[in-house]
Amino acid sequence: MAEYKPIRKVVSGNYAAAYAAKHARVDVVAAYPITPQTSIIEKIAEFIANGEVENLEYVAVESEHSAMAACIGASAAGARTFTATSAQGLALMHEMLHWASGARLPVVMVDVNRAMAPPWSVWDDQTDSLAQRDTGWMQFYAENNQEVYDGVLMAFKIAETVNLPAMIIESAFILSHTYDVVEMIPQELVDEFLPPRKPLYDLTDFEKPFSVGALGTPADYYEFRYKIQKAMEEAKKVIHEVGKEFGERFGRDYSQMIELYRTDDADFVFMGMGSLMGTVKQAVDVLREEGYKVGAAKVRWFRPFPKEELYELAKSVDGIAVLDRNYSFGQEGILFNEAKGSLYNTDAKPLIKNYIVGLGGRDFTVADVRKIAENMKAIIEKGELDVEVDWYHLKR
Amino acid sequence: MEIPENVKKRLSIPAEEHFYAGHTACQGCGASLGLRYVLKAYGRKTIFAIPACCSTIIAGPWPYTAFEANLFHTAFETTGAVIGGIEAALKARGFKVKGEDGIMVVGWAGDGGTADIGLQALSGFLERGHDAVYIMYDNEAYMNTGIQRSGSTPYGAWTTNTPGGKKHFLERRHKKKVIDIVIAHEIPYAATASIAFPEDFMRKLKKAQKTPGPSFIQLFAPCPTGWRSPTDKSIELAKLAVQTAYFPLFEYENGKYKINMPSTKKEPKPLADFLKLQGRFKYMTQEDIDVLQQWVLHEWEKLKKLAEVFG
Numbered sequence: 245m246a247e248y249k250p251i252r253k254v255v256s257g258n259y260a261a262a263y264a265a266k267h268a269r270v271d272v273v274a275a276y277p278i279t280p281q282t283s284i285i286e287k288i289a290e291f292i293a294n295g296e297v298e299n300l301e302y303v304a305v306e307s308e309h310s311a312m313a314a315c316i317g318a319s320a321a322g323a324r325t326f327t328a329t330s331a332q333g334l335a336l337m338h339e340m341l342h343w344a345s346g347a348r349l350p351v352v353m354v355d356v357n358r359a360m361a362p363p364w365s366v367w368d369d370q371t372d373s374l375a376q377r378d379t380g381w382m383q384f385y386a387e388n389n390q391e392v393y394d395g396v397l398m399a400f401k402i403a404e405t406v407n408l409p410a411m412i413i414e415s416a417f418i419l420s421h422t423y424d425v426v427e428m429i430p431q432e433l434v435d436e437f438l439p440p441r442k443p444l445y446d447l448t449d450f451e452k453p454f455s456v457g458a459l460g461t462p463a464d465y466y467e468f469r470y471k472i473q474k475a476m477e478e479a480k481k482v483i484h485e486v487g488k489e490f491g492e493r494f495g496r497d498y499s500q501m502i503e504l505y506r507t508d509d510a511d512f513v514f515m516g517m518g519s520l521m522g523t524v525k526q527a528v529d530v531l532r533e534e535g536y537k538v539g540a541a542k543v544r545w546f547r548p549f550p551k552e553e554l555y556e557l558a559k560s561v562d563g564i565a566v567l568d569r570n571y572s573f574g575q576e577g578i579l580f581n582e583a584k585g586s587l588y589n590t591d592a593k594p595l596i597k598n599y600i601v602g603l604g605g606r607d608f609t610v611a612d613v614r615k616i617a618e619n620m621k622a623i624i625e626k627g628e629l630d631v632e633v634d635w636y637h638l639k640r
Numbered sequence: 641m642e643i644p645e646n647v648k649k650r651l652s653i654p655a656e657e658h659f660y661a662g663h664t665a666c667q668g669c670g671a672s673l674g675l676r677y678v679l680k681a682y683g684r685k686t687i688f689a690i691p692a693c694c695s696t697i698i699a700g701p702w703p704y705t706a707f708e709a710n711l712f713h714t715a716f717e718t719t720g721a722v723i724g725g726i727e728a729a730l731k732a733r734g735f736k737v738k739g740e741d742g743i744m745v746v747g748w749a750g751d752g753g754t755a756d757i758g759l760q761a762l763s764g765f766l767e768r769g770h771d772a773v774y775i776m777y778d779n780e781a782y783m784n785t786g787i788q789r790s791g792s793t794p795y796g797a798w799t800t801n802t803p804g805g806k807k808h809f810l811e812r813r814h815k816k817k818v819i820d821i822v823i824a825h826e827i828p829y830a831a832t833a834s835i836a837f838p839e840d841f842m843r844k845l846k847k848a849q850k851t852p853g854p855s856f857i858q859l860f861a862p863c864p865t866g867w868r869s870p871t872d873k874s875i876e877l878a879k880l881a882v883q884t885a886y887f888p889l890f891e892y893e894n895g896k897y898k899i900n901m902p903s904t905k906k907e908p909k910p911l912a913d914f915l916k917l918q919g920r921f922k923y924m925t926q927e928d929i930d931v932l933q934q935w936v937l938h939e940w941e942k943l944k945k946l947a948e949v950f951g
């Protein structure tokens with residue numbers, strides 16, 4: 245194994261994604277532009293134009309629906325396949341997301357979290373990706389540009405091991421267009437980490453004719469679904485192993501599906517996903533100096549959902565403040581809903597409260613985290629919630 | 641059944657079967673016959689993409705397949721995009737695609753999946769120039785969901801959502817000219833074909849195979865179930881469609897039009913010969929029949945003109 249000397253580059257989250265796709269040696273990219281995803285696919289086109297990649301077929305499709313359909317065709321024909329999208333684009337793909345997981349194709353996609361219209365908004369919001377919760381895609385939420393890069397590389401390895409597609413999610417503008425130092429991995433070391441794909445089936449294999457996606461009668465359909473769930477369960481193990489291997493090779497450990505930050509002796513923790521957790525970690529440092537015993541729990545993988553890790557955390561704290569930059573109308577924040585549901589049949593029953601924050605790009609700052617901390621402290625002292633779901637920024 | 645070599649040599653269509661008995665089409669189904677010819681023409685080194693349509697069912701439920709070729713079932717509106725993706729993957733992986741010895745990538749979709757919901761993906765496919773063949777089998781309605789109108793349904797036809805009745809609620813629009821939309825993309829090869837003229841169809845399939853870039857064939861494929869026609873009349877109906885110029889056979893090759901059938905020198909047969917064999921036209925008044933007949937002859941004149949000027 246060659247010695248690892250990172251290549252440090254100042255790049256946007258989107259460029260980090262494009263470099264990762266390049267380093268993963270993808271065969272086919274089929275994509276359709278949408279703000280703020282566009283610069284990912286532009287960068288990939290530039291790699292091709294400059295002769296920086298070989299044998300990469302770029303399919304400039306006429307819609308996101310076709311982008312995912314083309315990726316599915318390509319992946320079924322054995323190619324390592326990549327695409328990227330955002331909000332309305334992801335919603336248009338919805339039908340085909342089921343097709344990718346149902347046909348067990350390890351397509352990797354970057355979704356740049358953007359609020360759904362109307363009203364039109366190009367800013368950060370997680371509802372687009374979380375609305376795809378039940379499509380059978382794995383979902384990784386990146387906190388920063390480094391995690392976008394690392395996430396894409398790991399996603400290919402995990403997806404190709406369990407034969408399920410994976411989505412790497414970064415936030416609009418906060419990451420997609422913000423430049424930061426990213427430690428990239430030299431190509432030969434990526435190649436060692438991520439060998440060429442070995443497809444589960446390959447449409448170019450003509451020895452024994454087969455069909456994919458044919459009619460599944462009630463006698464069989466049920467088992468197909470069960471196998472997807474088995475693969476999701478297996479994915480937890482694979483995520484742990486791949487994340488650990490990544491740490492051993494490149495110094496950044498991703499073995500935990502929930503990253504815990506100063507939670508050891510915490511009375512209560514802030515839980516959330518994506519870039520807002522960077523703010524939260526910073527706030528935790530400030531609050532600790534002010535005497536609050538708080539920590540942060542960053543949910544990296546939302547699918548499969550890290551139930552077991554959540555339980556371990558929940559046992560050790562009095563309260564969890566779940567920060568949701570998303571909403572499921574008629575119910576509550578989606579992460580909150582998942583977390584609360586996961587703990588119901590356990591003996592871990594911390595106070596768990598939902599704060600809806602930052603929808604459509606509303607600023608979320610250290611000062612906001614402090615206000616939430618004050619509120620959490622008060623309800624824990626009282627031993628009961630004031631409200632279950634708090635629309636934190638609402639102009640009253 | 642083993643066919644003796646001397647007989648085989650005289651056959652104009654390959655004796656080899658790659659489409660198995662035991663498929664689940666209705667009796668007299670034109671689409672299934674079409675599939676049989678496509679498989680004979682391209683053999684087992686073929687990758688099919690088939691969207692939601694009758695052919696999904698015809699091919700058989702998991703774990704069976706009636707095809708001796710690989711088949712990817714896909715979503716209703718995605719045929720053009722999926723075959724584009726498959727072709728891109730083959731190229732990235734260094735396979736030869738199309739041509740005499742290349743892998744054939746074939747999209748096989750109904751008129752609904754082509755003329756209506758799949759039109760956008762078809763257009764994208766044609767425009768991008770993938771090395772693949774798109775075959776639209778035209779049974780002139782959505783048969784898989786139980787005979788509803790499509791953009792390719794003719795004027796005056798009964799379907800379950802244009803059922804006739806007291807208010808004479810029949811299809812009121814003429815058949816969408818999908819082939820004209822395709823030709824507007826100026827692809828290298830496009831043609832119409834019919835299951836009643838298998839030699840002509842085979843020749844066109846072979847031409848599509850040899851021509852680089854995207855090719856398109858619109859195949860006329862009667863559906864006794866949806867057309868309310870006797871199951872033993874499918875070939876006759878397909879023949880009459882050509883002889884009446886209702887569905888003329890022609891080719892478009894590098895900007896040039898060539899009419900194959902019917903003869904441009906003779907008057908086409910009266911349309912009524914074609915209509916009267918089918919229950920789906922039984923609600924038409926004489927006036928309706930005249931409207932359709934006029935449209936057919938008008939379109940026929942247009943095509944002849946095109947062949948004359950761009951022949």
Ligand SMILES: Cc1ncc(C[n+]2csc(CCOP(=O)(O)OP(=O)(O)O)c2C)c(N)n1
Nearest residue numbers: 692693694716750751752753781782783784
């Ligand atoms: C998005 C979507 N909408 C509707 C359907 C239902 N559907 C399945 S097949 C079909 C009609 C197919 O008609 P056509 O393409 O003409 O083929 P045919 O069944 O006549 O062979 C429809 C409407 C579907 N599968 N997907």
Ligand code: SF4
Nearest residue numbers: 666669694783863865
């Ligand atoms: S309904 Fe028509 S097209 Fe469909 S299988 Fe039956 S005959 Fe063929």
